[in-house]
Amino acid sequence: MAEAFSRWGAVWRRNALVWRKSARTALLGGFAEPLFYLFALGYGLGSFIGQLDGFSYLGFLAAGIISTSAMNAATFEGLYLAYTRMEVLRTWDGMLAAPLDISDVVMGEILWMGTKSFISAGLILVVTAAFGFTAHWTALGVLPVAFIAGLCFGSLALLVTSFARSYDFFVYYITLAVTPMVLLSGVFFPLASLPEPLRLGMACLPLYHVVEVVRPLAAGRLGVDLLWHLAVPSAYAAVTAMMAIWRFRRRLLQ
Amino acid sequence: MVDGISFAIGRGEFCGILGPNGAGKTTTLKMLVGNAPPSAGKLWVMGFSIPAQARAMRRKIGIVPQSDNLDPDFSVVENLAVYGRYFGLSGREVRARIPELLKLAALEDKADARISQLSGGMKRRLSIVRALINRPELLILDEPTTGLDPQIRQNLWKLLRHLQKEGLTIILTTHYMDEAERLCQRIILMDHGRVLADQSPQALIRDSIESHVLEVHGSDLDHWVGEAPVPERIRCERIGESLFFYGERLDCLVASLDEWNGLNYAYRPANLEDVFLKLTGRELRDG
Numbered sequence: 001m002a003e004a005f006s007r008w009g010a011v012w013r014r015n016a017l018v019w020r021k022s023a024r025t026a027l028l029g030g031f032a033e034p035l036f037y038l039f040a041l042g043y044g045l046g047s048f049i050g051q052l053d054g055f056s057y058l059g060f061l062a063a064g065i066i067s068t069s070a071m072n073a074a075t076f077e078g079l080y081l082a083y084t085r086m087e088v089l090r091t092w093d094g095m096l097a098a099p100l101d102i103s104d105v106v107m108g109e110i111l112w113m114g115t116k117s118f119i120s121a122g123l124i125l126v127v128t129a130a131f132g133f134t135a136h137w138t139a140l141g142v143l144p145v146a147f148i149a150g151l152c153f154g155s156l157a158l159l160v161t162s163f164a165r166s167y168d169f170f171v172y173y174i175t176l177a178v179t180p181m182v183l184l185s186g187v188f189f190p191l192a193s194l195p196e197p198l199r200l201g202m203a204c205l206p207l208y209h210v211v212e213v214v215r216p217l218a219a220g221r222l223g224v225d226l227l228w229h230l231a232v233p234s235a236y237a238a239v240t241a242m243m244a245i246w247r248f249r250r251r252l253l254q
Numbered sequence: 255m256v257d258g259i260s261f262a263i264g265r266g267e268f269c270g271i272l273g274p275n276g277a278g279k280t281t282t283l284k285m286l287v288g289n290a291p292p293s294a295g296k297l298w299v300m301g302f303s304i305p306a307q308a309r310a311m312r313r314k315i316g317i318v319p320q321s322d323n324l325d326p327d328f329s330v331v332e333n334l335a336v337y338g339r340y341f342g343l344s345g346r347e348v349r350a351r352i353p354e355l356l357k358l359a360a361l362e363d364k365a366d367a368r369i370s371q372l373s374g375g376m377k378r379r380l381s382i383v384r385a386l387i388n389r390p391e392l393l394i395l396d397e398p399t400t401g402l403d404p405q406i407r408q409n410l411w412k413l414l415r416h417l418q419k420e421g422l423t424i425i426l427t428t429h430y431m432d433e434a435e436r437l438c439q440r441i442i443l444m445d446h447g448r449v450l451a452d453q454s455p456q457a458l459i460r461d462s463i464e465s466h467v468l469e470v471h472g473s474d475l476d477h478w479v480g481e482a483p484v485p486e487r488i489r490c491e492r493i494g495e496s497l498f499f500y501g502e503r504l505d506c507l508v509a510s511l512d513e514w515n516g517l518n519y520a521y522r523p524a525n526l527e528d529v530f531l532k533l534t535g536r537e538l539r540d541g
Contacts, residue, residue, distance in 0.1 A: 003342075010339040017336065018327040090323035096289055097317035097385075098340035099309045253289050 004107075007100050011108020014091070016115070030116075031123045034069040038062060038128070041188065053190055055219060062133040063215035064187030066124050066142060067149065070117035071207055074150040075178060077113045078157025079170045085109075086161070092252070102252060106158060106245045110237075113154025114147040121146030128218075136220030145217065145230065149210045152233035155240035156206075162247035181207040186215075206233040256281050257447040258295075263425060263440075265391075268418050270438035271427045272526075274534050278447040279427040280320070283396055286425070287317055300392060313341060316385030320396040322377045324384070326369045330361055333369065334384055341388040348387065355383040358413070375406035382413065393417065395426040399433060411437055431527040441526070445534045455526055462529045464489065464500040467522055468507055471496040474516035482510050500524070 019026060038061060046057035053060065085091040095105050122143055128134045134142070160173045184194060185207040191199050202208045209232035216226060256278040263269050271279050284290035286299055288308020297304040302311035324333050331352055338348035356362045359379035364372060372380065378398065385393060398414070399407040407430075414437060418424050428434050434441055435455045443451040443458070451458055470478070475497060484490065484507065489500040499507060508521050 006342060010342070013339060014325075014336050017332070018325070021327055089326065090319070090321070091325060093319055094323045094325075094337065095340055097287065097312070097319065098337065098388075099312040099342065100340055101309055253291065 004104070007104040008108040008111055011095060011100065011105055012112045012115070015109070015112040019116075027123065030069065030073055030120045034065045034072075034120075034124055035127060038065045038124075042133075055215070056133070058131075059133045059219060060215065061188065062124075062128040063142075063218045064185075064211055066121045066128070066134075066146065066218070067185075067207060067211045067214045068182050068187050069124055070121045070146040070149040070210065071153045071178070071181070073116040073120035074113040074152075074154035075157045075174075077116050078109070078154045079161055079164075079173065080167065082109055082158055083161050083164055083167065083170075086252075096252070102249045103245045106241065106248055109158060110151055110154045110241055110244075113157070114150035117150025117153070118143055118147040121149075125218075134218035136218070138220045138222060139218045141217045142214050145210065145213050148230065148237065149206070149233050151237040151241070152206050152210075155237050155244055158244040159240050159247060162244055162251055177205075181205055186211045206236045209233055255447045256285070256444075259444070259447070259449050260295075261442055261449060261452055263423065265423055266418070266421060267440055268414075268424045268438050269426075269440045269442065270434040271425065271442045271444060272429065272431070272434055272530065273427075273444035273450075274429070277444040277534070279444060280396060281447075282444070283394055283425075283427060286394065287312060287315070313388065314390055315392040315394060316388065316390035318381050318385045318393070318395040318398055320400070322381050324369045324377060324380060329366045329368055330356070330372070330380060331365045333380065334387060337384050338387045343388065351387060351389075355386060358386070359383040374402055375409060378402065378406070378410060379413065382410070386417075390422070392423045392425070395424070397427055397429070399428070399430065407433065431525065431530055435526045443530065443533060450533050451529075458529055459524055459526060463524045463532055465502050465524055466500070466504050467524050467528055468499040468501075468504045468519060469496055469522075470499075470511065470517055470519040472514070472517035474514050478511070478514050478517055482507060498528075500528070 038058070042058040042061045046061070049057040051057070055063075092105050096102070100108075125134060125139060125142055129139060156177075157173070160170065164170065181202070184198065184202050185191070185205065186202075187207075191202060191208065194202070209229040212229040213226050216223065259278070259282065271282060273279050281290060285292050285297060286304070288299075288305040288311065291305045299311050300314055302308070304311060325336065328336060334352050334355060335345070335348050338351065339345075343351075353362075356365055359376075359382065361372075361376060361380060361383075364376065369377065369380075382393075382395070382398070395414075399410055402410070411433065414424060414426075426437070439454055441451065441453060441455050441458055442449055451462065453461065475495070479497065484499070485501070487501075488504070488507075491498045491500075504521060508519070511517055511519050
């Protein structure tokens with residue numbers, strides 16, 4: 001296991017070093033945009049809404065934005081950047097010529113995607129904490145949750161990438177999966193306002209459960225149900241990671 | 255695709271795998287390194303059973319891909335350092351190895367250059383020494399000089415010859431016959447997924463084709479050939495606008511050519527390219 005971790009770590013490290021080189025630009029994109037949403041909607045709509053489920057609207061929305069940005073960071077990495085490494089730069093070929101195999105490459109990539117989500121959520125958390133939207137110390141628990149969310153959405157994105165023949169293919173996933181999840185997972189408003197079938201549908205998808213863990217954690221409300229919610233993205237991560245490994249084996253080794 | 259190929263390469267050999275496009279060269283290499291599981295048969299590389307022990311085997315070999323996949327985000331040194339980590343080498347081991355590799359590739363003054371600042375030949379040399387980061391015993395190169403100009407190719411040949419002298423076993427694919435003839439002690443000629451020949455270049459030429467070739471082209475070709483004293487049992491082929499004669503002694507034909515001003519000719523010993531064309535046929539492969 002320690003050996004496997006060191007192989008995954010080599011892949012992780014390569015991505016981390018590349019990221020560090022352009023971190024400033026990358027941070028601006030991944031960090032400023034969600035904050036614009038948070039402040040624009042939070043102040044704009046918040047004044048009409050007041051309290052929601054016992055949270056101030058800004059506090060409610062902050063948890064949603066943190067969860068969404070964790071998802072987006074890993075999704076972008078797993079779709080566009082991973083595809084570039086696989087097909088354009090052929091970085092993966094180089095790794096497969098070394099003593100790494102497909103599972104090492106995929107696991108290293110997924111761990112890196114978890115890290116991207118961790119960084120992304122962490123930066124927003126700093127700002128929201130500074131403004132007092134996520135004041136409780138348990139909000140630190142959001143960071144490992146964001147990491148797990150990154151593993152989950154990174155694995156899903158890689159699974160999509162394993163079928164992609166060009167960048168255009170990703171539009172399907174973004175439009176048909178990511179956008180509905182962002183709009184209907186309790187990021188901007190509670191799920192209770194949705195019709196029953198839609199609510200059940202969204203409860204099968206991971207983003208809703210990430211939000212349901214992040215929101216109470218950020219506000220200092222702990223409970224056993226958080227673990228149940230956390231189990232959903234964890235299970236998604238485990239299953240889709242295995243599927244992605246299987247798919248890339250079929251795609252790249254023939 | 256390959257179909258029932260079988261060969262064994264000894265330690266220290268410089269072996270070339272030749273064949274037209276689609277002959278199965280790249281598939282063979284992919285199988286050797288464990289990235290294309292064979293559907294049947296047995297395969298050992300350096301004592302490791304492939305693909306089962308491919309990862310352990312890849313620790314001891316170096317692979318140079320057909321097209322460079324250097325990391326454009328990294329400098330020359332960073333490329334080597336990151337690649338070394340894929341082999342589980344520590345930062346210290348890699349740092350100790352890098353100066354030797356830069357020297358070997360004559361890239362000492364490019365250590366901190368970005369990949370986009372390197373010429374094609376420099377990139378190729380970097381790709382080759384990157385594959386040496388783990389001190390491999392076997393180096394596998396897939397068409398290492400394709401698309402490079404003659405000076406760069408000469409320069410790479412020198413590097414590869416030097417590496418073999420140092421004790422490295424080398425396998426390369428190529429479709430440059432001059433490259434194979436100069437570098438390789440042994441040629442595995444493939445076509446349609448099968449091995450057609452497996453010999454030294456000299457033996458291959460001696461055994462597969464007549465010793466001399468006369469190549470004639472020009473406007474008077476048809477006139478001349480009508481009158482020419484073509485001896486019995488001389489093999490002749492028309493390819494495009496040229497006639498090729500193959501034989502042990504073609505002097506009489508050569509003598510008859512001097513009277514014809516509208517003809518150009520070349521009389522030479524047969525080479526690997528003649529063998530290649532004879533054994534793999536002359537039809538165009540676009541696959």
